[in-house]
Amino acid sequence: GENVEQHPSTLSVQEGDSAVIKCTYSDSASNYFPWYKQELGKRPQLIIDIRSNVGEKKDQRIAVTLNKTAKHFSLHITETQPEDSAVYFCAASGGTGRRALTFGSGTRLQVQP
Amino acid sequence: SQTIHQWPATLVQPVGSPLSLECTVEGTSNPNLYWYRQAAGRGLQLLFYSVGIGQISSEVPQNLSASRPQDRQFILSSKKLLLSDSGFYLCAWRETGSGPQHFGDGTRLSIL
Numbered sequence: 001g002e003n004v005e006q007h008p009s010t011l012s013v014q015e016g017d018s019a020v021i022k023c024t025y026s027d028s029a030s031n032y033f034p035w036y037k038q039e040l041g042k043r044p045q046l047i048i049d050i051r052s053n054v055g056e057k058k059d060q061r062i063a064v065t066l067n068k069t070a071k072h073f074s075l076h077i078t079e080t081q082p083e084d085s086a087v088y089f090c091a092a093s094g095g096t097g098r099r100a101l102t103f104g105s106g107t108r109l110q111v112q113p
Numbered sequence: 114s115q116t117i118h119q120w121p122a123t124l125v126q127p128v129g130s131p132l133s134l135e136c137t138v139e140g141t142s143n144p145n146l147y148w149y150r151q152a153a154g155r156g157l158q159l160l161f162y163s164v165g166i167g168q169i170s171s172e173v174p175q176n177l178s179a180s181r182p183q184d185r186q187f188i189l190s191s192k193k194l195l196l197s198d199s200g201f202y203l204c205a206w207r208e209t210g211s212g213p214q215h216f217g218d219g220t221r222l223s224i225l
Contacts, residue, residue: 032211043203043216044157051211089157094211099145099164100172101207101214105156 002027004092006104013080014112021107023090024072031094033066033073034101038087048075052094080111115140119204119217127225132177132191134220136204139185146187147205147214148179157203163187164209199224 003026013019025033034049050057050064050073057064061080066073077084087108091101119136126132138144148160159172161179169179176195180188187204204217 034213041221043219046213046215049213091214100147100159100162103157103159 002030002092002102004090004102004104006090006107008107009105010108010110012110012112015080015082017080019075019077019080019084019109019111021075021088021090021109022072023074023092023104024070025092025102026071027092028068028071029094030092032092033064034091035062035064035075036089036091036103038089038106040086044089047088077109080109082111082113085109085111115206115215117204117206117215117217119220121220122218123221123223125223125225126194128196129193132189132194132198132222134189134202134204134222136187136189136217137185138187138206141185141206141208143184143209144206145209146181147207148187148189149203149205149216151201151203151219153200160189194224196224198222 006023031052035047036044037047038044048059048062048064050066055066061078063076087106089106090104093101116139145164147162149157150160151157162170163181166181166184177191202220205214207214
């Protein structure tokens with residue numbers, strides 16, 4: 001089955017700096033890659049997603065890149081703000097015989113004011 | 114627009130007691146439905162998913178069970194709770210096929 005690895009597990013940056021979180025996946029048939037942000041005690045919320053027919057997608061300060069050959073995708077947050085502090089999860093789906101997202105283990109991002 | 118409702122928000126139960134958590138989705142038909150558990154400070158563990166009424170796939174063998182009695186209703190149950198069942202339980206839905214998955218607000222379950 002699909003395996004998604006995410007790193008780093010924790011990331012601390014200064015306000016205004018960029019943050020990058022990376023994920024790798026194992027199933028070459030996966031074709032959908034969302035990113036979720038989870039604030040303390042709350043539900044994960046979708047912040048951006050990308051499909052395998054696109055290499056990059058951007059939404060204001062957030063961008064995601066996908067390298068299908070290497071089977072990895074990354075989340076880029078520019079001009080970080082304290083409210084970006086949260087746990088971020090990557091996920092993959094669409095692989096053979098599986099109808100659920102496979103999540104990475106999460107990255108705790110702390111933006112220092 | 115679609116909405117997902119999950120209740121209760123918090124629950125405190127003694128060891129050995131039964132459990133029933135309910136999740137309903139509005140504004141869509143034949144969604145894929147999911148139950149996840151999240152231990153404190155940890156990732157999302159998929160427990161069950163369903164692609165249709167009465168169709169349940171179990172990801173992790175344990176003392177929990179799930180049922181889907183109606184198209185947009187998903188229930189998580191246990192006959193006898195264990196201390197290890199404590200956690201944050203999240204229901205989620207997704208349109209049939211590939212696409213974003215949307216989570217409910219979750220139930221925080223504490224076992225005493």
